[in-house]
Amino acid sequence: GDSVTQMEGPVTLSEEAFLTINCTYTATGYPSLFWYVQYPGEGLQLLLKATKADDKGSNKGFEATYRKETTSFHLEKGSVQVSDSAVYFCALSAPAQGSQGNLIFGKGTKLSVKP
Amino acid sequence: DVKVTQSSRYLVKRTGEKVFLECVQDMDHENMFWYRQDPGLGLRLIYFSYDVKMKEKGDIPEGYSVSREKKERFSLILESASTNQTSMYLCASTLLGQGVGGYTFGSGTRLTVV
Numbered sequence: 001g002d003s004v005t006q007m008e009g010p011v012t013l014s015e016e017a018f019l020t021i022n023c024t025y026t027a028t029g030y031p032s033l034f035w036y037v038q039y040p041g042e043g044l045q046l047l048l049k050a051t052k053a054d055d056k057g058s059n060k061g062f063e064a065t066y067r068k069e070t071t072s073f074h075l076e077k078g079s080v081q082v083s084d085s086a087v088y089f090c091a092l093s094a095p096a097q098g099s100q101g102n103l104i105f106g107k108g109t110k111l112s113v114k115p
Numbered sequence: 116d117v118k119v120t121q122s123s124r125y126l127v128k129r130t131g132e133k134v135f136l137e138c139v140q141d142m143d144h145e146n147m148f149w150y151r152q153d154p155g156l157g158l159r160l161i162y163f164s165y166d167v168k169m170k171e172k173g174d175i176p177e178g179y180s181v182s183r184e185k186k187e188r189f190s191l192i193l194e195s196a197s198t199n200q201t202s203m204y205l206c207a208s209t210l211l212g213q214g215v216g217g218y219t220f221g222s223g224t225r226l227t228v229v
Contacts (some may be wrong), residue, residue: 041222044218102160103218107156
């Protein structure tokens with residue numbers, strides 16, 4: 001079945017470091033791909049998304065490119081801040097889900113950014 | 116902004132109790148979902164609903180039931196709480212046909228069963 005695999009955390013970085021969180025997926029057809037972020041004590045928020053191959057989603061300095069050939073959607077940011085400390089979830093919505101578009105989530109990667 | 120409100124942030128219940136977790140959304144969304152979040156396991160779908168009085172099982176429905184009597188409210192019921200249901204519970208909603216990524220989540224209810 002459809003699935004999402006993302007790198008295990010926790011990831012600890014110093015402020016202004018470069019961030020990459022890897023995400024790969026398995027799905028039939030052409031899924032849409034997402035990154036969600038969960039700040040401490042809060043629910044999940046949509047960070048960015050891409051709906052077709054080679055699309056780049058971006059928001060708040062974060063970027064991810066939909067790579068069909070490698071079935072990947074890695075999250076990157078050039079210079080992280082302490083306020084980026086959160087748990088990041090990669091997710092997909094497969095065409096087989098129809099209009100409901102139920103999301104399938106990865107297990108989450110906790111990022112801690114130190115000053 | 117769409118708001119999804121979960122009635123309690125923290126809840127402590129005893130084993131065997133019947134537990135109700137409430138979720139209300141204020142933007143006329145058709146789709147509503149209940150997930151549980153556990154360390155190392157990510158988010159797992161318990162139940163979802165596409166319309167009033169309609170429900171579908173997710174990946175881990177055992178030990179849970181749901182109720183959707185009104186469009187804005189989706190309740191998760193633990194019929195007889197057990198310690199392995201200690202978890203963070205997240206509710207989400209989205210418009211029908213725009214489910215692709217457009218989920219709005221509540222802040223979660225952290226349930227402890229003792």
